[in-house]
Amino acid sequence: MPNFARVRSSVRAALGSVAPVVLRAVRQPSLTVLMYHRVLPRAHPAVTSEQPGMWVSPETLRLHASVLREFFEPVFLDDWLESARRGEALPPRAVALTFDDGWRDNFTFGFPVLQDCRLPATVFLVTARIGGEYLFWPTRLARLLRDHWSGEREGRFAAPIANLVAVPHRPTDPGAAADAVIEACKRYSDDEMDAAVTESERLSSRRGADERSLLDATEIRAMVDSGLVRFGSHTRTHARFSAALSPARIQAEVAASRSEVEMLTGRAAPLFCYPNGDVTAQALAVVRDTYAGAVTTKPGWNDRRSDPHLLRRLGLHEGMSASRVALLWHVVRSAFE
Numbered sequence: 001m002p003n004f005a006r007v008r009s010s011v012r013a014a015l016g017s018v019a020p021v022v023l024r025a026v027r028q029p030s031l032t033v034l035m036y037h038r039v040l041p042r043a044h045p046a047v048t049s050e051q052p053g054m055w056v057s058p059e060t061l062r063l064h065a066s067v068l069r070e071f072f073e074p075v076f077l078d079d080w081l082e083s084a085r086r087g088e089a090l091p092p093r094a095v096a097l098t099f100d101d102g103w104r105d106n107f108t109f110g111f112p113v114l115q116d117c118r119l120p121a122t123v124f125l126v127t128a129r130i131g132g133e134y135l136f137w138p139t140r141l142a143r144l145l146r147d148h149w150s151g152e153r154e155g156r157f158a159a160p161i162a163n164l165v166a167v168p169h170r171p172t173d174p175g176a177a178a179d180a181v182i183e184a185c186k187r188y189s190d191d192e193m194d195a196a197v198t199e200s201e202r203l204s205s206r207r208g209a210d211e212r213s214l215l216d217a218t219e220i221r222a223m224v225d226s227g228l229v230r231f232g233s234h235t236r237t238h239a240r241f242s243a244a245l246s247p248a249r250i251q252a253e254v255a256a257s258r259s260e261v262e263m264l265t266g267r268a269a270p271l272f273c274y275p276n277g278d279v280t281a282q283a284l285a286v287v288r289d290t291y292a293g294a295v296t297t298k299p300g301w302n303d304r305r306s307d308p309h310l311l312r313r314l315g316l317h318e319g320m321s322a323s324r325v326a327l328l329w330h331v332v333r334s335a336f337e
Contacts, residue, residue, distance in 0.1 A: 019325075019328035019329060019331070019332040020071065020328065022332050022335075028092065028303065029084075029089075029090035029091065029092055029094070029303060029304060030092065030093055030094065030301050030302065030303050030335075031075075031080055031090075031094045031095070031096065031301065031302040031303065031306075031311075032072065032093070032094070032095045032096070032301050032302075032314060032331060032334070032335075033077060033095075033096045033098060033295055033302065033311055033312065033313040033314070034064075034095065034096070034097050034098065034313065034314055034315075034316055035098055035100060035295070035297065035313040035314065035315040035316065036056055036061075036097065036098065036099045036100070036110075036315075036316060036317075037054045037055065037099065037100050037101060037103065037317075038050065038054050038055040038056070038101075038103045038105050038106070039055065039056055039057070039058055039061055039099075039103075039105050039106055039108075039109040039110035039113075040055045040056075040057065040105055040109060041057060041058060041109060042057050042059075042318075044105075046105075048146060049139075049142050049143040049146045050139060050142060051138065051139070051142050051175070051178060051179055051182065052175040052176070052179065052317065052318070052319050053179065053315065053317045053319070053320075054139070054317065055317060055318055056316060056317055056318045056321070057318055057322070058109045058110065058112070058113050060318055060321060060322045061110060061113045062113050062116070062117065063322070063323075063324065063327070064316070064321065064327060065113065065114075065117035065119050066117070067324055067327055067328065068095050068119075069117070069119075071093060071328075072091075072093045072094060072095035073091040073093065073094050073095070074094075074095055074096070074097070074119055074120055075091070075094045075095070075096055075120065076096065076120045076122065076230055077096035077098065077122050077271060077293065077295075077311075078122070078230065078232075078270050078271055078292060078293065080094055080096060081270075081292055081293045081308050082292070084304050084308075085292075085308075090304070096120075096121075096122065097114075097119060097120070097121040097122070098121065098122045098123075098124065098273070098295060098313065099121060099122070099123045099124065100124050100234060100273055101124070101125075101126060101136065101214070101234060101238070102123055102124065102125040102126055102129075102130065102214050102215045102220075102231075102234070103213065103214060103215070104212060104213055104214055104215055104216075104219070106123055106215065107215055107219040107222070107223060111222075111223055111226075111229070114226075114228050114229065115226060115228060118228070119228065120228055120229070120230075121228065121229050121230075122229070122230050122231065122232055122271060123215075123223070123229060123230075123231050123232070124231070124232045124233065124234035124271070124272075124273035124295075125215070125220075125231055125232070125233065125234055125257075125261055125264075126214070126234045126235060126236065126237065126238045127233065127235075127236050127256075127257045127260035127261060127264075128236040128237050128257075128260075129214050129237070129238070130214060130215060130216065130217065130220070130264070131212065131214065131215070131216035131217060132212065132213075132214055133211060133212050133213060134213065134214060135213055136238055137190065137193045137194050137197045138182045138185075140197045140201065141161065141178075141181070141182055141185065141193075141197050141200075142178045142182065143206065144158065144161070144197065144200050144201065144204065144206060145158070145167070145174070145177070145178045145181060146174065146178070147204060147206065148167070149170055149171065149174050149177075158200060159200070159203070160196040160197075160199040160200045160203070161181070161185070161196055161197070161200055163196075164185060164188060164192075164196060165181055165184040165185055166181075166184070167181060168181075186240070186276065189240075189242070189244060190237075190238070190239055190240055217264055220264055220265060221264075221265070224265045224266070224267065230265075230267070230269075230271075231261050231264070231265050231269055232261065232269050232270070232271030232272060232273060232291075233254070233257040233258050233260075233261050233269060233271070233272050233273070233291075234257075234272075234273045234275060235253040235254065235257050235275055236252060236253050236256060236257045236260070237253065238275045239253050239275060240275045240276045240278045241274065241275070241278045241279060241280045241282075241283040242278065242280065243280065245280075245283075247282065250282055250283050250286055251286060254272065254283065254286045254287055254290055255286065255289075255290050258272070258290055258291065270291055270292035270293065271291060271292065271293050271294065271295070272287050272290070272291040272293070272294040272295075272309075273294065273295050274287075274294060274295070274296055274297070276297070277296045277297030277298065279296065279310070284309065284310075287309055288309050291309070292308065293308040293309060293311060294308070294309045294310065294311065295311045295313050296310055296311060296312060296313065297313060297315060298310075298312050298313070299312060299313065299314050299315070299334045299337045300312035300314075300334055300335070300337045301334060301335045312334075312337075314330065314331065314334040316330065
């Protein structure tokens with residue numbers, strides 16, 4: 001029987017090696033938007049409990065910067081959209097970096113890389129959480145699952161979660177298992193999940209956050225002042241859009257958050273990011289009225305014809321892009337999705 005993992009790896013390496021040829025053949029204006037979340041050293045304690053797809057190391061981000069500059073022209077996303085709107089000339093291969101949620105580690109570990117590499121980026125803030133110790137429920141749930149599977153705390157804390165979804169017992173791949181559990185939990189509302197996770201934390205004597213996890217106003221201002229980082233809105237509370245959200249709540253999450261970003265940064269905030277990539281017709285209408293552009297989590301490249309309020313992005317993380325070949329493979333593959 002063939003070793004399919006080895007075959008897959010060989011195919012990926014082969015395609016990654018020809019990716020430079022494919023990229024240099026691109027002549028029509030295109031825009032690749034990259035999606036990051038956290039920037040953490042590989043030995044950082046948070047790595048052991050964070051979802052594998054949620055972080056990239058500073059070393060890998062630096063590698064990305066080098067490779068991207070070789071094949072792409074780094075741009076601010078809002079600048080590219082404005083040039084496209086005006087019908088101005090666009091580079092054949094533009095790339096825009098985006099970071100979701102506004103993690104403190106974006107400043108501590110990511111910002112120095114952006115500065116060293118002179119790489120522009122946009123960070124999408126959850127405005128009601130700025131400067132707090134708040135952790136989003138998927139991160140808190142990932143920590144609880146790690147505790148459960150490692151036997152560090154009493155297993156009964158998982159009961160509130162197990163009442164909602166199946167929780168495997170001692171999986172061989174805890175990272176993949178945590179991703180599966182969290183994805184299954186997304187069928188429930190954020191309020192339901194926050195309540196279930198809070199109860200599990202209570203039963204396990206686990207605090208929601210050990211320290212401030214999100215950017216504060218001083219850090220945001222320092223990033224703005226560098227001229228390398230701009231900020232957009234990721235709603236006020238990271239509420240996922242669904243039919244259950246009232247029109248008033250949608251308006252507040254979408255429109256009020258823009259005003260809050262602009263007050264913090266002292267500059268326009270024309271970009272929006274949909275939490276979890278979830279879009280409803282009602283939310284889209286408010287976003288169109290409020291912003292010049294918005295990003296989804298749907299992979300792929302963009303061009304002049306792309307809907308500026310439904311832009312595609314390629315999510316990158318440590319496990320999939322820690323080498324030049326792996327990065328090029330994913331970037332080129334996303335062009336055909």
